[in-house]
Amino acid sequence: MKKNQVGGILILSILISFICGAIGGYLILGSNNLSEDEPVINLNHSSVTLTEEDSIAKGVEAVYDAVVVVEGFQNNQLASTGTGFIYKKSGKDAYIMTNHHVIDGVQNVKVILSDNTVLDVEVMGSEAYSDIGILKVDASKIKSVAVIGDTNKLNVGDTLFTVGSPEGADYAGTVTKGILSGKDRLVSVAVSNSSQYDYYMKVIQTDAAINPGNSGGPICNINGEVIGVTNMKLVDSTVEGMGFAIPIEDALIYAATLEKGEEVVRPYIGIGMLDINDMQNLFFNQILVDESITSGVVITEVADNSPASKAKLKKGDVITELAGEKITSIAQFRYELYKHSPDETIEIKYIRNGKEKTVKVKLTANNQ
Numbered sequence: 136m137k138k139n140q141v142g143g144i145l146i147l148s149i150l151i152s153f154i155c156g157a158i159g160g161y162l163i164l165g166s167n168n169l170s171e172d173e174p175v176i177n178l179n180h181s182s183v184t185l186t187e188e189d190s191i192a193k194g195v196e197a198v199y200d201a202v203v204v205v206e207g208f209q210n211n212q213l214a215s216t217g218t219g220f221i222y223k224k225s226g227k228d229a230y231i232m233t234n235h236h237v238i239d240g241v242q243n244v245k246v247i248l249s250d251n252t253v254l255d256v257e258v259m260g261s262e263a264y265s266d267i268g269i270l271k272v273d274a275s276k277i278k279s280v281a282v283i284g285d286t287n288k289l290n291v292g293d294t295l296f297t298v299g300s301p302e303g304a305d306y307a308g309t310v311t312k313g314i315l316s317g318k319d320r321l322v323s324v325a326v327s328n329s330s331q332y333d334y335y336m337k338v339i340q341t342d343a344a345i346n347p348g349n350s351g352g353p354i355c356n357i358n359g360e361v362i363g364v365t366n367m368k369l370v371d372s373t374v375e376g377m378g379f380a381i382p383i384e385d386a387l388i389y390a391a392t393l394e395k396g397e398e399v400v401r402p403y404i405g406i407g408m409l410d411i412n413d414m415q416n417l418f419f420n421q422i423l424v425d426e427s428i429t430s431g432v433v434i435t436e437v438a439d440n441s442p443a444s445k446a447k448l449k450k451g452d453v454i455t456e457l458a459g460e461k462i463t464s465i466a467q468f469r470y471e472l473y474k475h476s477p478d479e480t481i482e483i484k485y486i487r488n489g490k491e492k493t494v495k496v497k498l499t500a501n502n503q
Contacts, residue, residue, distance in 0.1 A: 191294065193358075194359035195298065195359060197282065198298060198361065200248075200278055202249065202281075203218070203231060203246040204247040204304045205217045205219045205237050205246055206246070206247070207238050207241030208243050214241050215241060216348050217349075218233065218298075218299040218350065219232055219237075219352065220233075220353045225274075227273065228271050228272070229274040229280070230271055230272075231272060232269060232386060233350075233364075234351040234366050236350065237350050238268045246270065256270040258270055260392075260393035262389060262398075264333075264401070265381070265389040266324075266336070266381065268351070271394070281361045282360045282361065283383055284383065286318070286362050286363065286382045286383060289315050289339075289356065291316065291318065292315065293315045293357070295356060296312045296354070297310070297341075297352055298310055298355070299311075299349035301349055302347060303348055313342040313344070313378075315341060316342050318340075319337060321470070322338055323335060323464075323466045331413075331465065333465065336470075337385065338363075338366070340379055342376035343378060344378070345367075345368045351364060353365070362383050363383055363386075366381055400477055400500045401472075401500075401501040402476060402501065404441065405441020406434050406443045407437075408432045409432065410432060410464050411424060411431050417433060420450075422435065424453060428486055431453040431455040431485075432464065433451065433453050433454075434449065434452045434454065442496050442497055446494045447494070448485065454483055454485045455486060456482075456483065457471045479497075479498050480495055480498070481496055482495055
């Protein structure tokens with residue numbers, strides 16, 4: 136084939152390709168008869184204009200300088216880190232709320248303010264079951280106190296945010312946002328090193344991101360008012376966005392005692408217990424429970440001269456009800472018991488030798 140013929144064919148091929156491409160483009164862009172399976176991309180930009188109402192910046196600003204990093208030291212080494220917030224000033228003193236588990240077992244505690252000032256603190260007290268700890272600092276060093284909100288005014292779906300120090304001081308002041316996912320949740324918690332749950336805690340639920348180091352920090356409504364104390368999240372590979380906080384009203388009840396350097400006094404009944412389905416330990420304690428009994432806690436021991444011994448409760452009795460509430464586990468038993476005050480008299484239902492019995496028990500204080 137001659138050279139000029141080759142060139143002519145090449146030019147013709149290019150022209151045909153161009154024409155086909157143009158026609159194809161017209162058919163694709165101009166057709167109104169797209170298949171239902173054909174993806175459609177809408178390139179029209181939204182006409183919505185974001186305003187200040189779409190931001191939580193003002194709420195964050197209201198609480199930000201009241202939030203501190205809490206660091207616990209053991210043998211001069213950093214042993215724990217968490218978050219806290221200044222909730223009260225009184226005279227020359229300012230008080231910081233955090234979690235018990237942030238400061239438990241350490242020798243001394245320091246806090247880092249939002250301007251990076253480091254302060255030594257006095258630990259006024261903490262308590263495991265409430266998971267509340269209170270610190271005291273020089274009020275002259277504090278420039279902001281958090282405003283306390285009201286969980287009773289919250290509705291599921293309301294915007295919430297946290298301020299904390301996930302993974303420690305390097306990320307101090309981290310803000311995460313979510314919603315109120317649930318109110319008055321009862322979550323089983325372990326305050327000991329055993330695999331058994333010790334207690335039910337009443338909490339509020341959020342999907343705001345909570346990470347190690349957030350513990351003890353505030354969770355706030357959109358106005359920046361503290362409505363809870365962040366203290367835990369559900370950790371499971373199949374679960375996302377389930378964090379929890381202690382309602383601020385509950386936290387303040389315990390704070391009022393702890394800030395005075397006093398211990399939280401719980402009611403005492405004087406028994407050792409096992410869950411009814413803990414067959415291995417029941418066998419070890421030489422206790423045999425009738426298979427027909429499916430709910431309750433089993434008494435494994437009764438302390439001398441205790442409320443339980445005075446009420447003539449015995450090893451092997453199965454407690455099924457406390458003050459009118461059904462009992463299904465040790466965690467629930469403690470939760471129901473701790474609703475009551477020392478010196479209060481409560482009614483307990485139990486099963487002994489296949490028969491249900493009822494007894495009144497006069498509680499005492501746990502520090503007696």
